[in-house]
Amino acid sequence: MVRCSEIMELVSSYVDNNLDGSQKDLFEEHVKTCSSCANELKEMMYIMKLCNEMPEEEIPQDFKLQLHNKLIGLEQKKAKGKFGVLWNKYLKVGSSIAAGVLLIVLVQGLWSNIFTLPVKNLAGNSSSKYELKDEIKPEISNADNMQNNYGVSSKEAAEEPIANAAQSQELRKSKSGIVKDGNEMPAAGSSADSTRSGLKKSSGVSDAWNTKSKPAEEPGNKESQPRIQTTTKKSDQTSRSQDNVQIMFSTASVMAVLNRGATIAVRAEKPDEAAGKIKNDALSLHAGVLQPGPASKLNGETGGGVESETTLNVRILNSLYEQFVNAIITDFGTQSVKFGAVSSRDMTETINEKNKIIEELDRKINDAENGRSTLSPNELEVLKEERKNQLKEIQAIREDSNYILVSIKITK
Amino acid sequence: MCEDEKSLLEKAKNGDVFAYESLIEGYQKKVFNLALRMVGNREDASELAQEVFIRVYKSLKGFKEQSQFSTWIYKITTNVCLDELRKRKNRNITSLDEEIKLEDSEIKRQIEDDKPTPEMIVEKNELKKVVSDAIKLLSDEHRTVIVMRDIQGFSYEEIARIINCPEGTVKSRLNRARLALKEILKGKAELLSYEFVK
Numbered sequence: 251m252v253r254c255s256e257i258m259e260l261v262s263s264y265v266d267n268n269l270d271g272s273q274k275d276l277f278e279e280h281v282k283t284c285s286s287c288a289n290e291l292k293e294m295m296y297i298m299k300l301c302n303e304m305p306e307e308e309i310p311q312d313f314k315l316q317l318h319n320k321l322i323g324l325e326q327k328k329a330k331g332k333f334g335v336l337w338n339k340y341l342k343v344g345s346s347i348a349a350g351v352l353l354i355v356l357v358q359g360l361w362s363n364i365f366t367l368p369v370k371n372l373a374g375n376s377s378s379k380y381e382l383k384d385e386i387k388p389e390i391s392n393a394d395n396m397q398n399n400y401g402v403s404s405k406e407a408a409e410e411p412i413a414n415a416a417q418s419q420e421l422r423k424s425k426s427g428i429v430k431d432g433n434e435m436p437a438a439g440s441s442a443d444s445t446r447s448g449l450k451k452s453s454g455v456s457d458a459w460n461t462k463s464k465p466a467e468e469p470g471n472k473e474s475q476p477r478i479q480t481t482t483k484k485s486d487q488t489s490r491s492q493d494n495v496q497i498m499f500s501t502a503s504v505m506a507v508l509n510r511g512a513t514i515a516v517r518a519e520k521p522d523e524a525a526g527k528i529k530n531d532a533l534s535l536h537a538g539v540l541q542p543g544p545a546s547k548l549n550g551e552t553g554g555g556v557e558s559e560t561t562l563n564v565r566i567l568n569s570l571y572e573q574f575v576n577a578i579i580t581d582f583g584t585q586s587v588k589f590g591a592v593s594s595r596d597m598t599e600t601i602n603e604k605n606k607i608i609e610e611l612d613r614k615i616n617d618a619e620n621g622r623s624t625l626s627p628n629e630l631e632v633l634k635e636e637r638k639n640q641l642k643e644i645q646a647i648r649e650d651s652n653y654i655l656v657s658i659k660i661t662k
Numbered sequence: 663m664c665e666d667e668k669s670l671l672e673k674a675k676n677g678d679v680f681a682y683e684s685l686i687e688g689y690q691k692k693v694f695n696l697a698l699r700m701v702g703n704r705e706d707a708s709e710l711a712q713e714v715f716i717r718v719y720k721s722l723k724g725f726k727e728q729s730q731f732s733t734w735i736y737k738i739t740t741n742v743c744l745d746e747l748r749k750r751k752n753r754n755i756t757s758l759d760e761e762i763k764l765e766d767s768e769i770k771r772q773i774e775d776d777k778p779t780p781e782m783i784v785e786k787n788e789l790k791k792v793v794s795d796a797i798k799l800l801s802d803e804h805r806t807v808i809v810m811r812d813i814q815g816f817s818y819e820e821i822a823r824i825i826n827c828p829e830g831t832v833k834s835r836l837n838r839a840r841l842a843l844k845e846i847l848k849g850k851a852e853l854l855s856y857e858f859v860k
Contacts, residue, residue, distance in 0.1 A: 262837035266811075268818070293844050300793045301812035301843075309694045310708045314683070317712045321679045321719060328677065512680065589687070593673075594680055 252280050257287050261294050311584050315572060508594040509647065510568070510654040514578065515588040521560040521660040524582070528562055528658055531577040537566035558662040563655065571654050578658075597647045604640045611637040667731065675722045682722075686715055689732065692814065693739050699809040700743035702798045710746055714739045729823075736816075736824045740806055747802050796846040804839030811836055 257280045263269050264277050281288040518524035529539050539562060566574050578587055611633050618625040618633070625633070673681030693714050698707035717738050725734060797805055797813075806825060810816040818836075822829040 258841065259834070259837060262840050263833055265840075266818075266836075268833065290844075293848070294840055297793075297840065297844050297847060298812050300789065301797075301808065302815075304699070304790060304793065304813050306691065306695050307698060307704070309690050309711070310704060313690065313694070313708055313712070316708075317715055318679070318683065320712060320716055321682065324716065324719065325677055325679055510680065589683065594678055 252276060254280075254284060254287050257281070257284070258290060261287075261291055264291070265294055265298060308584065311579060314589065315575060315579075319572070509597050509650050510594040512571075512589070512593075512654055512656045514575075514656060514658045516578065516582055516658060516660045517586040517662070518582060518660055519662065521558060521662055524660045525560045525562050525658075527581050528564075528578060528660070531574060531581065532562075532564045532566060535566060535570045535574050535577070537564050537570065537574065539564055560660045562658045562660070564658060565653050565655050567652055568654055571656070574656070597651065601644055601647060604644050608637055608640050611640070668727075671722070671725075671727075671731070674719070682719055685731075686718070686735070689735050690715075693735060696736065696739050696809060696814055697743055699794070699797060699813050700740075700805060701746060702794070706746070710742050711739070714742050717742065733820065733823045736810075736820075737826070740810075740824055744802055744806070792847065796843055799846050800839060800842055803835065804842055807832060807836045808839045808843060812840075 257277060260269060260273060260277050264274065269277060281291055516524060516528070532539050564574070575589075614623070614625070615630065615633050615637070617623040618630050667685060670681045670685040674685055690711070694707055694711040697710040697714070698704060701707055701710060714735070718735055725731070797808060800808060807821060810821045810824065811818075816824070818829050818832050821832045821836075825832070
C-alpha cells in the first residue's frame with residue numbers, strides 16, 4: 251500500500267499530466283480509495299484553475315515611452331563617453347570657429363539689415379560662399395591677425411563685430427563697388443562668376459588654400475586691392491573650415507547624424523477622421539505632413555486613398571517625437587496604437603565619403619586654377635558644380651538628422 | 663530566432679534603440695506580468711520590467727545566440743524580481759509577514775488585517791485578489807515557479823532553463839509550492855474551503 255505522503259509528492263505532476271504510465275495508475279488507484287488524497291487533488295486542481303484564470307494585465311500607458319527615454323539616455327551617455335575625449339580636444343578650436351561663424355553672420359546681418367540663418371550660407375552653395383567671403387572682407391581686414399578669429403581667441407572674435415561695426419560701415423562706403431557686388435548677388439551662377447573673375451585678378455583663391463602662411467608674409471596689407479586679396483584668401487579658408495566644422499566638431503553631428511524612420515499603426519473607426527486628428531497633432535508640434543511617395547496608394551491626403559486605410563507621413567523634430575507619440579496615445583489609447591518597425595541609418599560614413607569627394611574636387615580645382623592641369627573652363631565649371639552639389643547633400647543629410655520621418659498607417 | 667529578429671538584434675547590438683524596441687515588443691507584456699505577479703503591484707512591476715529591458719539592452723553584446731532570446735529575457739526578469747524581493751526583505755518592507763517553517767517548505771504567516779469578509783470574497787474579482795495576495799505570501803522560490811507555471815504557462819523545460827536547475831527540481835519545487843499555496847488559501851477564506859470540497 252502506498253503512503254499518502256508519497257501520493258502527495260505526485261499530485262502536482264498528475265495535474266500537469268506529467269506522470270508516466272505506472273505512476274499514473276498507482277496515483278489513480280490510490281485516490282479512488284483514499285478520500286483525503288482525493289480531496290487534496292480536487293483542491294489542487296481548483297487552485298490551479300484560479301491561477302490559470304488570473305488575467306494578463308496590460309502594460310502601463312507610459313511604459314514604452316519611459317523605457318524609450320531611458321534607452322535614449324543610455325545611448326547619449328555612451329556617445330558622450332566615446333566622443334568626450336575627441337570633443338574636449340576640439341572644443342577650443344570648435345568654439346573659436348563657432349565665434350568666427352557668429353561674427354560673419356552678425357556682420358552679414360548688419361550689412362543687409364536682414365539676419366539670415368547661418369545654415370543658408372553654409373548650405374553648400376559655392377556662390378553663397380563667395381557672397382559670404384566678399385561681405386566679410388572689411389570685417390576681417392580690420393583684424394590685426396586674422397587667423398586669431400578662427401584659430402585662437404574666441405572671445406576676441408566674438409567681441410569683434412561690435413567693435414568693428416562702425417568701421418565696417420566706413421569701409422563699406424570706401425569699397426562701395428565690392429560691397430555692392432556682395433549685396434546684390436542673389437543668383438548663384440553669375441555671382442560666382444563675377445567673384446571668381448575678381449579673384450583671378452588677385453592671384454586666385456587656390457593660393458590661399460594652399461599657402462596658409464601667405465597672409466602672414468604680407469602683414470602690412472591693409473589698404474586697397476592688396477588687402478582685398480588677402481582677406482579673400484582668408485575668408486576662403488574660413489569657409490572651408492566651416493564645412494569641416496559642420497562635420498567634425500559639432501556634437502550634434504557626432505551624436506545624431508542618423509536618419510530615422512518610424513512606423514506607427516493606429517486603429518480607428520474612421521481612418522480619415524483619425525488622420526485629421528493626427529495631422530493636427532503633428533502640425534501643432536510644427537511637424538511637416540508630407541505627401542507620400544508613389545508607392546503609397548492609401549494616402550488620405552491626396553484623396554486617392556482607400557477609405558478603410560490611410561497613411562500619413564510626418565516629418566517631426568527628434569525632440570518633439572515623444573510629444574507626438576504621447577498625443578497619439580492620448581487620442582487613441584495604447585490599445586489602438588502599435589509602434590512598428592523603426593529604423594535609423596547612420597549617415598556619418600556617407601558624409602565622410604562626400605567630404606573625401608569634396609577634397610578630391612578641391613584638389614582638382616586648385617590644380618586647374620594654378621595651371622597644374624589642363625582643364626577647359628567648362629570642365630572646371632562642372633567640377634565646381636559637383637562640389638556645390640556634394641556640399642548641398644551633406645547639409646541636407648545633416649538637417650534631416652534633426653528629424654524623424656514617421657509613417658502612420660491608420661486602419662479600421 | 664527568426665531572420666527578422668536576428669537582423670533587429672544585430673542593429674540593437676550596434677546601438678539602434680528603435681530596432682531594440684521592435685525586438686522586445688512581443689516580450690513587454692509577459693515580462694511586465696511576470697514582474698507584476700512576483701512583486702504584487704503595477705508601479706513596481708513597471709519599474710522592474712523597464713529595468714529588465716535596460717539590463718538586456720546593456721548586455722546584448724554578450725548574448726549567445728545559441729540560447730533562446732526569450733529564455734534569456736525571462737531569466738533576467740526572474741533575477742531582477744528576486745533581487746528586488748531580497749532588497750525589500752533587507753529593508754524590512756515585508757516584515758509584517760513572519761516566516762514559518764512547515765514540514766518541507768516555508769510559507770509566510772498571514773497577519774490579521776481588515777481584508778474583505780468571506781461574503782465579499784464571493785465576487786470573482788475578489789477571488790482573484792485573494793489568489794494574488796496568497797501568491798505574495800509564498801516564498802520567493804515557490805512564487806517564482808507558481809507564477810511561471812500556473813499563471814504564465816511556461817513548460818517545465820522552459821522553467822528549468824530560466825531558473826537554471828534540473829527539470830526534476832522544478833517538478834518537486836512546483837509540487838511543494840502548490841501545496842503551500844493551497845495551505846495559505848485554505849486558511850484565508852472559508853469560502854475557498856467550501857469550493858475545494860465541491
